Amino acid sequence: MTDKLEPTFEGDFTFADAAPFALDSGATLSPVTLRYAWYGAMMPARDNVILICHALSGSARVGDWWPDLLGAGKPFDPARHCILGINVIGSCYGSTGPTSLNPATGLRYGGDFPVVSIRDMVRAQAVLLDHLGIARLHAVVGGSIGGMQALAWAVDFPERVPHAIAIGAAPLNAMGLALSHLQRQAIRGDPAWRGGHYAQGQQPVVGLALARAIATITYKSDRLFRERYGRRPNRAGEDPTRDHAHRFDVAGYLDHQGQVFVDRFDANSYLVLSRAQDTFELGRNPDEEAKILSRAKAKMTLIGIAHDWLFPPEEVRGLAERFQAARVAAEYAEIVTNHGHDGFLAHPELLAPLVIRALE
Amino acid sequence: MTDKLEPTFEGDFTFADAAPFALDSGATLSPVTLRYAWYGAMMPARDNVILICHALSGSARVGDWWPDLLGAGKPFDPARHCILGINVIGSCYGSTGPTSLNPATGLRYGGDFPVVSIRDMVRAQAVLLDHLGIARLHAVVGGSIGGMQALAWAVDFPERVPHAIAIGAAPLNAMGLALSHLQRQAIRGDPAWRGGHYAQGQQPVVGLALARAIATITYKSDRLFRERYGRRPNRAGEDPTRDHAHRFDVAGYLDHQGQVFVDRFDANSYLVLSRAQDTFELGRNPDEEAKILSRAKAKMTLIGIAHDWLFPPEEVRGLAERFQAARVAAEYAEIVTNHGHDGFLAHPELLAPLVIRALE
Numbered sequence: 257m258t259d260k261l262e263p264t265f266e267g268d269f270t271f272a273d274a275a276p277f278a279l280d281s282g283a284t285l286s287p288v289t290l291r292y293a294w295y296g297a298m299m300p301a302r303d304n305v306i307l308i309c310h311a312l313s314g315s316a317r318v319g320d321w322w323p324d325l326l327g328a329g330k331p332f333d334p335a336r337h338c339i340l341g342i343n344v345i346g347s348c349y350g351s352t353g354p355t356s357l358n359p360a361t362g363l364r365y366g367g368d369f370p371v372v373s374i375r376d377m378v379r380a381q382a383v384l385l386d387h388l389g390i391a392r393l394h395a396v397v398g399g400s401i402g403g404m405q406a407l408a409w410a411v412d413f414p415e416r417v418p419h420a421i422a423i424g425a426a427p428l429n430a431m432g433l434a435l436s437h438l439q440r441q442a443i444r445g446d447p448a449w450r451g452g453h454y455a456q457g458q459q460p461v462v463g464l465a466l467a468r469a470i471a472t473i474t475y476k477s478d479r480l481f482r483e484r485y486g487r488r489p490n491r492a493g494e495d496p497t498r499d500h501a502h503r504f505d506v507a508g509y510l511d512h513q514g515q516v517f518v519d520r521f522d523a524n525s526y527l528v529l530s531r532a533q534d535t536f537e538l539g540r541n542p543d544e545e546a547k548i549l550s551r552a553k554a555k556m557t558l559i560g561i562a563h564d565w566l567f568p569p570e571e572v573r574g575l576a577e578r579f580q581a582a583r584v585a586a587e588y589a590e591i592v593t594n595h596g597h598d599g600f601l602a603h604p605e606l607l608a609p610l611v612i613r614a615l616e
Numbered sequence: 617m618t619d620k621l622e623p624t625f626e627g628d629f630t631f632a633d634a635a636p637f638a639l640d641s642g643a644t645l646s647p648v649t650l651r652y653a654w655y656g657a658m659m660p661a662r663d664n665v666i667l668i669c670h671a672l673s674g675s676a677r678v679g680d681w682w683p684d685l686l687g688a689g690k691p692f693d694p695a696r697h698c699i700l701g702i703n704v705i706g707s708c709y710g711s712t713g714p715t716s717l718n719p720a721t722g723l724r725y726g727g728d729f730p731v732v733s734i735r736d737m738v739r740a741q742a743v744l745l746d747h748l749g750i751a752r753l754h755a756v757v758g759g760s761i762g763g764m765q766a767l768a769w770a771v772d773f774p775e776r777v778p779h780a781i782a783i784g785a786a787p788l789n790a791m792g793l794a795l796s797h798l799q800r801q802a803i804r805g806d807p808a809w810r811g812g813h814y815a816q817g818q819q820p821v822v823g824l825a826l827a828r829a830i831a832t833i834t835y836k837s838d839r840l841f842r843e844r845y846g847r848r849p850n851r852a853g854e855d856p857t858r859d860h861a862h863r864f865d866v867a868g869y870l871d872h873q874g875q876v877f878v879d880r881f882d883a884n885s886y887l888v889l890s891r892a893q894d895t896f897e898l899g900r901n902p903d904e905e906a907k908i909l910s911r912a913k914a915k916m917t918l919i920g921i922a923h924d925w926l927f928p929p930e931e932v933r934g935l936a937e938r939f940q941a942a943r944v945a946a947e948y949a950e951i952v953t954n955h956g957h958d959g960f961l962a963h964p965e966l967l968a969p970l971v972i973r974a975l976e
Contacts, residue, residue: 281858371858430841430866434833437867441829445822447807462805469801470830473794478925481790487897497895498641498731500887504894506790507797527860534864535857537847565838 261319261327263293263341264334268350269384277380283370286359290384291316291343291350295326296334302390305338306615307381309398309405312471312529313521315349316341324604331611337394342384344377344405346528354452354524365524367452372528374401374536378408385416395419395615396554399600400567401529404536407575411538414553421614423559423591423600423607426571427537435474435566436534439467443523452524464523465514472513477563477596481506538575550582557614559607560590561599587614621679621687623653623701624694628710629744637740643730646719650744651676651703651710655686656694662750665698666975667741669758669765672831672889673881675709676701684964691971697754702744704737704765706888714812714884725884727812732888734761734896738768745776755779755975756914759960760927761889764896767935771898774913781974783919783951783960783967786931787897795834795926796894799827803883812884824883825874832873837923837956841866898935910942917974919967920950924957947974 269290271277276286293316298305308318308326318341319326326332332339343351346369354369361368385393396417398406403425410420428436443449446463454460473481485506489495494502503511539545558576560569569590579586591606593599600607629650631637636646653676658665668678668686678701679686686692692699703711706729714729721728745753756777758766763785770780788796803809806823814820833841845866849855854862863871899905918936920929929950939946951966953959960967 367860371856371860373857427847429838430845430847430864431833431838433845433847433864434841434866434870437863437870438826438830438833441826441871442802442805445802445826446805466798466801466805470798473791473798478789478791478928481794485790485793487787487790487793496731496891497733500727500731500891503797504790504793506794510794510797511801531856531860568838 260323261295261334263317263319264295264297266291266293266316268292269387271383271387279370279376280373281371285345285352285370287352288345288380289350289352289356290345290380292384293317293341295319295332295339296337298338298388302388303392304336304394305340305390306332306394307340307342307396307409308332309396309402310341310344311398311400311402312526312533313517314402315347316343321601322604325608325611331608331615342381344529345380346372346377346525346532348522348525353522354528355456355522364456366454367524369452369524369528371535372532374404374532375408375412377532378405378412381405382413382416392416392418395421397421397611398425399423400425400597401533404533407538408536410552410554410556411548414551417552417554419557419615420552420554421557421559421611424561424564424567424572424597425558426567426575428534428566429568429571432474432566433534435470436530439470440527440530442466442470443527449523452527454523459518459523461518464518464521464526465511467526468517469510469514472510474566475596475598477565477594479563479594480596483594485509545578546582549579549584552579552584554585555614556584556586557610558586558588559600559610560588561595561597562590562592563594564597564599566597620683621655621694623677623679624655624657626651626653626676628652629747631743631747639730639736640733641731645705645712645730647712648705648740649710649712649716650705650740652744653677653701655679655692655699656697658698658748662748663752664696664754665700665750666692666754667700667702667756667769668692669756669762670701670704671758671760671762672886672893673877674762675707676703681961682964685968685971691968691975702741704889705740706732706737706885706892708882708885713882714888715816715882724816726814727884729812729884729888731895732892734764734892735768735772737892738765738772741765742773742776752776752778755781757781757971758785759783760785760957761893764893767898768896770912770914770916771908774911777912777914779917779975780912780914781917781919781971784921784924784927784932784957785918786927786935788894788926789928789931792834792926793894795830796890799830800887800890802826802830803887809883812887814883819878819883821878824878824881824886825871827886828877829870829874832870834926835956835958837925837954839923839954840956843954845869905938906942909939909944912939912944914945915974916944916946917970918946918948919960919970920948921955921957921959922950922952923954924959926957
């Protein structure tokens, strides 16, 4: 375990006070606050910034969730680059989201927070870059929903992105959409959810824990589960053949993942970010997608993760090939692990050389 | 769609009034009622009976859930064989289960119904066969949990089983156990579940519907979902990019599957049968399993289903190979479909020739 680096700077930026920020859903937000953090120093020319986009449960504090990739001598080295993280709209880690006050009511947005797209998140990040005087990034990098942001950056702001690295990211297929929906249903089905208008400290913990447990199986592979848990009874001495309340080991693990999550995440934020993941695509049909992909000017690196059944590597590879067909310089690489989707967090040693190569 | 055949006979058999029926869990049941039904005529020698074991949501009325396999000129032809179905212990379709009255309290068992194993179910079925004078079956056949029963019949009553056909059945791996657990958590997390002691007509419909929706993804394959639903919005004219309550098409399908299920199934029965599925194995370790498998004297036919990720075909094949290694006449066959686990219900035309061949 690596020590977590503290940000060099961490702060908030608020905009859209006067003119509201328009979302793809047709709704607007006003104002919009973005929590951001950076590690290292920005060069006077502001040309040494690597933007790291976080996944569903991440934050602007990249060092907290990618500690093995950030630091001296690592792929994201604050001595060489300024490593910037921006909390996405909709999250509960400092940016405007369902736990923020809705100026229209004076209450928390809760269930009234609008549908937000990945491209909305990126467009808001671009406003922050303008504010910071960053005309052009050195690179944008992310995994999962963070990878979707990297892809959106490359096609929506091609002049600002010379390198984009998207790991375990592609438009979700129908099984992925199904799994996301089940998670949201778990939250919405909990009576404590109250249509999203629960009081602070009274969120639907049962539904949110179940949602996280469902998500956890999508982040791991059946191979990993087989190796780690097999058919063993839960380590607490339970016997699933005798008592309905007793569990197998894998069930004890899932319950634990759910329980620890509810203390650190907001159920409505979960609904918003999960929906943003689902609606992400780069065109509604192949023709439109080809046109949009062709806008990218970055050196694109798409990284698939073996045994990732949420974002199957062959779909990530397929997207890389469609970038190539659109005459974009795109490369495909793969992390070979039994882990599944979470491999981008669990196997920094496999990811690091690919990132270093992509940034060259 | 084939017309559903009506049973020739349908009735109840009650035993264990005096001496309680001992379960593998250590608990007992007294009395035990089994609902059963047959199609066709039993020969005086009682040697023409094919026992068809049902899956989680099935019943003794085989014609209701396997209409394309049962009938004149079909693999299970009542003119040639007597086709017998027996509702399993724990179900809510006529046999003793959580909705039955607990003689100890005068109330429904509800959450007090004990853990039941697949082998308990089969041992109770054997008592009914004794009662009916059936010393030896012609064959025992089943898919999913029904396949587990066919396997248990072959090893626990080898003298009574000359042919056994088990489709899409093997001990669940860790991912399967995880998926089962999530379904049970959905039920147990619904406040209406009340520890299993809900009143009739007041079952936890939200939790049970979610459990069924989770189960539905395990019965289908990602390929099938991709072909059928893709990333299309729900057909009711919803737009998931605009409104949190709007869904993708696959989500509308899952919700529908959940909603129709709660009208026909009991949540506590679901917990009991899901648990029976999870705890099924034929030995706690390879040595014990080899010993148990070697007891079978049947011609065993194990049928895997392509793209079944609940009971992966390679695991069904592995079990067939372990039968062979234990010097049991076991064959492996595979249904090639994109459907996934439900293929044994959705593709009778693929299954029929395999069944006919196995029964020769």
